[in-house]
Amino acid sequence: MASGIFGTGKPVLYKQTAGTAKNFTTDYAVDDAMIECTGHGLTAGDIITLSSTGSLPSGLQSGFYYSVSEVISSSQFTITAEGTNNATFTDNGTGTHSFTPYSSKVELPNFILSESLQEDGFFHKSVINGHKEWVSKGVHVNLEIKNYIYKEGTEASIRSKFKEIWGLRNTDLWVYKHIDGLNLFRDSSGDPVSFVIEDVQLGYLTQANFEDYMIIKLSSKDYVDFNNML
Incomplete structure (x- = not known):
């Protein structure tokens, strides 16, 4: 497993496709972070948004993209807005509450990941003394x-993983750098930043065994705010 300040575990790419909304309840007097929904079908790292016919429990925001931080049981889970701190609430709200999952994801368990940052900005020059200051607009x-797809095992599994990854081209994606860290790339408003696959390259490690791999190159479409990831 890879590790670092952004968490541990495999990268995960999410399609921005909403699933079917499900109703949920809370009981802040028992647990001010637990959300209850029988048969929620979620896994840690899944992205959800919340809504209500009345008002959500105080502390939760409608339309914000939360990450599932822990699945306690098939009927209980917690969520996080940033990193490892669970979102908490101080009442149960009013009306009927629901969440919408974005669970269409591709996991990349056998990988080497590299990252580069590209800062956009400009130099501002003082008309009085000619002094120049760098003004940053943001970081892409x-x-x-x-991804070593040969480690998927059987030929059928390798083909399936290839098709899964290949199908993400020309699609806006959300990206977890390391799923176990629950750190989604977000912008300054806390919303997930969209990424796009710019290139997919194929190869194999040795001619003897033809161990297939894929190199997937992604770039953010908007600026990333690392303060919303730590």
Whole structure:
């Protein structure tokens, strides 16, 4: 497993496709972070948004993209807005609450990941003394993921993983750098930043065994705010 300040575990790419909304309840007097929904079908790292016919429990925001931080059981889970701190609430709100999952994801368990940052900005020159100051507009992130698909095992599994990754081209994606860290790339408003696959390269490690790999190159479409990831 890879590790670092952004968490541990495999990268995960999410399609921005909403699933079916499900109702949920809370009981802040028992647990001010637990959300209850029988058969929620979520896994850690899944992205959800919340809504209500009345008002959500105080502390939760409608339309914000939360990450599932822990699945306690098939009927209980917690969520996080940033990193590892669970979102908490101080009442149960009013009306009927629901969440919408974005669970269409591709996991990349056998990988090497590299990252580069590209800062956009300009120099501002003083008309009085000619002094120049760099004014930053934001930072774009470029990712390169080398996925060893031969480790998927059988030929059928390798083909399935290839098709899964290939199908993400020309699609806006959300990206977890390391899923176990629950750190989604977000902008200054806390919303997930969209990435796009710019290139997919194929190869194999040795001619003897033809161990297939794919290199997936992604770039952020908007600026990333690392303060919303730590």
